[in-house]
């Protein structure tokens with residue numbers, strides 16, 4: 001028999017089939033759990049501004065279950081009640097749902113392609129401004145990796161870097177704050193070569209990004225689910241973000257990315273993401289292996 005889980009201590013009516021949070025990522029929900037889950041999503045949208053509808057339901061349920069276990073509650077309804085009493089928990093929930101793990105030069109082979117093909121082509125172009133957008137940037141690791149590549153390219157190719165404009169956006173205000181500080185823990189360096197780290201980071205732990213790199217990236221908050229996309233992009237990196245979204249949302253986003261891309265511009269997805277469901281004819285594949293596409 002399920003223990004009472006309402007914060008006021010009153011027992012709830014018995015459920016059709018008791019399921020603990022560990023089960024919420026799997027299988028079907030009971031009608032009651034499903035109704036509570038919908039109510040919780042509405043509440044999070046209204047009170048914390050996070051529209052959960054586009055996220056894959058199983059992923060969302062699993063992530064929420066992480067917080068529910070941490071708080072020792074058994075049902076979505078009990079978690080909703082707890083959120084009302086503990087507003088700080090919203091931020092922890094959002095951090096968990098929008099999981100923001102990143103690394104410098106994550107998936108090295110992708111960065112080799114960007115370094116050897118995309119950046120030289122953009123550099124050689126005659127665009128007055130060359131716009132690069134890291135969408136779902138986490139704490140800036142991806143956008144700063146681009147800035148490092150540009151600085152390294154400038155060493156052999158002379159002037160030109162001033163034409164580049166790198167924008168990094170995320171829904172999560174905390175990670176954007178970390179991005180501006182640009183001081184990192186050891187995890188983010190595991191795919192970065194030591195000489196690169198020595199070159200562009202300083203401080204006793206070599207974990208503070210140098211200001212000469214920082215100055216090339218500007219950060220802004222942007223919810224990919226609801227915001228207008230910044231137009232005229234020559235390279236959009238949206239890696240390891242779309243995997244969390246439902247197919248139809250991905251489909252709509254590919255269209256928006258396409259509209260936001262300048263003629264011939266590139267779209268770089270994450271290693272496990274595909275353009276599946278994207279309206280055909282919008283992009284051509286530059287590298288299927290690296291998930292690099294180009295607007296046609």
Ligand SMILES: C[S@@+](CC[C@H](N)C(=O)[O-])C[C@H]1O[C@@H](n2cnc3c(N)ncnc32)[C@H](O)[C@@H]1O
Nearest residue numbers: 098100101102136138171172223224225239240
């Ligand atoms: C796993 S990280 C990916 C970071 C980086 N792009 C990479 O590949 O290393 C996913 C990021 O997407 C952000 N995100 C999740 N939902 C979002 C949304 N609706 N709008 C904008 N960013 C979102 C999260 O806050 C998180 O920082």
